[in-house]
Amino acid sequence: MATTTRDRSTNQSAAAQEALREQVRKAGKPADTGQPATEDTEDTEVGNYFVANYPPFSFWQREQVPAVEQLLEQPSPRHTPLGLYYHIPFCRKRCHFCYFRVYTDKNAAEIRRYLDATIRELEWYASRPYIEGRSLDYIYFGGGTPSYLSPSQLHDISSRMKQLLPWDEAREIAFECEPGTLNEKKLEAIRAMGVTRLSLGVENFDDHILELNGRAHRSGEIERAYRHARAIGFPQINIDLIAGMMDETEDNWRNSVDQAIALDPDMVTIYQMEVPYNTTIYKEMQETGRVTAPVANWATKRRWVSEAFDRFERAGYTVTSAYTVVKNPDQVKFVYRDALWEGADLLPIGVASFGHLGGMHLQNHHDIIPYVEHMEAGGPHSLYRAYGTVPDERFVREFILKLKLGNVSLSYYQDKFGIDPRQRFADQLEKLQQQGHATIDGDRLIMSRDGLLQVDRLLHDFFLPHHRHARYT
Numbered sequence: 138m139a140t141t142t143r144d145r146s147t148n149q150s151a152a153a154q155e156a157l158r159e160q161v162r163k164a165g166k167p168a169d170t171g172q173p174a175t176e177d178t179e180d181t182e183v184g185n186y187f188v189a190n191y192p193p194f195s196f197w198q199r200e201q202v203p204a205v206e207q208l209l210e211q212p213s214p215r216h217t218p219l220g221l222y223y224h225i226p227f228c229r230k231r232c233h234f235c236y237f238r239v240y241t242d243k244n245a246a247e248i249r250r251y252l253d254a255t256i257r258e259l260e261w262y263a264s265r266p267y268i269e270g271r272s273l274d275y276i277y278f279g280g281g282t283p284s285y286l287s288p289s290q291l292h293d294i295s296s297r298m299k300q301l302l303p304w305d306e307a308r309e310i311a312f313e314c315e316p317g318t319l320n321e322k323k324l325e326a327i328r329a330m331g332v333t334r335l336s337l338g339v340e341n342f343d344d345h346i347l348e349l350n351g352r353a354h355r356s357g358e359i360e361r362a363y364r365h366a367r368a369i370g371f372p373q374i375n376i377d378l379i380a381g382m383m384d385e386t387e388d389n390w391r392n393s394v395d396q397a398i399a400l401d402p403d404m405v406t407i408y409q410m411e412v413p414y415n416t417t418i419y420k421e422m423q424e425t426g427r428v429t430a431p432v433a434n435w436a437t438k439r440r441w442v443s444e445a446f447d448r449f450e451r452a453g454y455t456v457t458s459a460y461t462v463v464k465n466p467d468q469v470k471f472v473y474r475d476a477l478w479e480g481a482d483l484l485p486i487g488v489a490s491f492g493h494l495g496g497m498h499l500q501n502h503h504d505i506i507p508y509v510e511h512m513e514a515g516g517p518h519s520l521y522r523a524y525g526t527v528p529d530e531r532f533v534r535e536f537i538l539k540l541k542l543g544n545v546s547l548s549y550y551q552d553k554f555g556i557d558p559r560q561r562f563a564d565q566l567e568k569l570q571q572q573g574h575a576t577i578d579g580d581r582l583i584m585s586r587d588g589l590l591q592v593d594r595l596l597h598d599f600f601l602p603h604h605r606h607a608r609y610t
């Protein structure tokens with residue numbers, strides 16, 4: 138799922154725009170009531186809640202890009218798993234809560250130019266000494282909407298990619314889909330690429346909620362897409378849900394969880410609705426002078442996710458992180474997430490893509506036209522900012538990201554980084570335990586349900602002092 142600079146007036150009807158405005162007026166708290174949102178009320182204000190990486194993006198710099206170029210001329214570290222993130226920035230429609238860079242107005246010729254540009258980028262990486270001769274261990278097609286591409290585009294692009302970097306032995310090939318873009322033929326083309334993990338962006342099962350929040354698909358398309366995908370035999374199907382979308386109610390949320398359980402997916406990922414900057418909702422809040430977003434407050438969202446977790450557990454699922462429940466955790470893994478958190482290499486292909494190579498974070502240019510023109514002019518890459526982590530930052534990064542799993546081994550960090558988290562984070566761990574957010578049992582640090590469901594908020598205490606209070610943009 139991903140973002141755009143596109144003028145919203147061009148891709149939303151006047152009626153949809155008015156419905157959004159009405160929601161913001163009705164449910165968002167005005168700035169002039171004298172009752173600003175507080176920690177007690179936990180209103181949802183604008184900003185990113187989710188901690189996706191560390192150090193925060195605002196510390197990544199253009200000046201560090203030459204260090205990535207130098208790294209790529211070094212010999213290949215054959216023991217480090219290599220992944221690839223491929224970004225497809227096209228969507229049928231822009232969701233009101235979306236802050237990714239997505240485009241809803243590109244024609245076939247423009248898409249062709251974009252796909253060709255990504256192949257040029259991959260050609261360059263594949264011929265660097267650091268990458269040459271390695272094969273891919275995991276691949277993630279994200280967006281945007283990867284399933285927006287046609288079967289022939291998918292076949293073409295995957296064939297060209299495989300010629301540059303083989304993925305026959307990849308442990309996982311993950312692919313994000315918007316249910317309304319899928320039919321049998323498209324799903325067969327996706328499976329033929331070798332995709333092992335299909336992720337359906339369901340978000341909610343109610344047509345009113347889907348429409349009000351700007352989603353392109355409707356409930357009937359979810360069921361149809363899911364049944365086709367099951368029949369075709371994808372090894373793993375994940376569905377995404379969002380707790381607390383605009384106009385969400387207790388009954389509706391319960392019903393969405395029931396319907397998700399009835400589908401019987403291998404994994405379910407539940408996000409708590411946030412309203413980052415650059416979203417259509419935020420722009421509407423600015424125009425109407427609202428300080429709180431027209432979505433459920435944080436306490437309600439945590440309760441809804443907790444109740445969903447309880448119901449999934451009763452249906453045979455296991456809670457495996459702050460956001461996921463899994464049907465069979467011994468067999469159903471999420472390689473992309475786990476490899477990335479453990480510091481594996483990841484090539485960033487496509488506009489605005491993120492990557493990680495040899496301990497360096499990297500991100501590509503974030504606008505499609507300069508990205509394509511730059512690659513057509515010979516690139517050789519489109520890196521826009523980077524950050525070379527030091528060992529201590531790598532320790533902090535892996536510690537905080539894995540806290541999201543809710544149950545981690547403390548000796549793992551001693552073995553890998555030579556740092557004992559009990560000593561290094563004595564104060565923070567004491568605070569977590571006093572607040573009832575975690576316990577330590579032998580070697581295990583175990584988050585309570587309450588702690589787990591607000592883990593992203595708690596992670597900032599573990600940041601190095603100069604990284605705290607940074608904006609995640």
Ligand code: SF4
Binds near residue numbers: 140232
């Ligand atoms: S489907 Fe919606 S949320 Fe996902 S990337 Fe497209 S516009 Fe954004």
